[in-house]
Amino acid sequence: MRIDRxxxxxxxxxxxxxxxxxxxxxxxxxxxxxxxxxxxSRFGKDLLxxxxxIAAESADIEVQDPAVPExxxxxxxxxxxxxxxxxxxAGRSRRHLKASLFRLTDVDLSxxxxxxxxxxxxxxxxxxxxxxVRIERSTSYEYTESWxxxxxxxxxxxPRGGAVVEYDLAGKHKKTRRW
Numbered sequence: 001m002r003i004d005r006x007x008x009x010x011x012x013x014x015x016x017x018x019x020x021x022x023x024x025x026x027x028x029x030x031x032x033x034x035x036x037x038x039x040x041s042r043f044g045k046d047l048l049x050x051x052x053x054i055a056a057e058s059a060d061i062e063v064q065d066p067a068v069p070e071x072x073x074x075x076x077x078x079x080x081x082x083x084x085x086x087x088x089x090a091g092r093s094r095r096h097l098k099a100s101l102f103r104l105t106d107v108d109l110s111x112x113x114x115x116x117x118x119x120x121x122x123x124x125x126x127x128x129x130x131x132x133v134r135i136e137r138s139t140s141y142e143y144t145e146s147w148x149x150x151x152x153x154x155x156x157x158x159p160r161g162g163a164v165v166e167y168d169l170a171g172k173h174k175k176t177r178r179w
Contacts, residue, residue: 027056028077029116029130032109035059038082039104042075048101050090051136054112062088064101070094099147100137106150107135111171115154119165122176125158135169 028035032054039061048064050072058078065071065085073085090097112133120128132155138148151174152167163178 028054028059029056029133030113032059032112034080035077036109038077038080042082043104045105047104049104049107050088050097050100051134052107053135054109054133055131061104063104064097070097072097102137102150106169108169112152115152115165115167115171118173119154119156119163122165122173123156123158123161123163124178125156125161125163128156128158128162131155131157138166 035054043063047066050062050064052061053059058076060074060076062072062074065073070090072088072090074088075085076083116130116133119130134153134155135150136153138151150169152169152171154165154167156163156165161179163176165176166174168174
């Protein structure tokens, strides 16, 4: 075969390979399953966590060290994999730490795409985009510190305002704070 006939074929193959590798990966906010699968694979079912945070391209989770319960470790999730543990300051109060923890099995990440869509609507701002989803126990500091149920907080930004939309772990809307 002549070289002048191969050049157009090579150009098409190169362009399609480049476009496939340059294609943006799906946001973890819209498709959290890779993160959920990595958590299940690494930690199993009985893990206690203090917080879980998800952005479009990365996530992280603070977990109690089962071997040393007064310690917390942060595990980043980037490029489709959980990274190594990084120590987190848990404070000196074991009671405070225990009150802030909840089970990883209580969290269903498959509801996040629905909550992301709902939060954009509730933010009531043009060009709303979700910056982050954070899951942690709610706290109150009126007269004394008290710990509530774990909540899902969806932070929405737009050029003319934003909001934090709060849900329970089942995805029921609790409140919206706009700015």
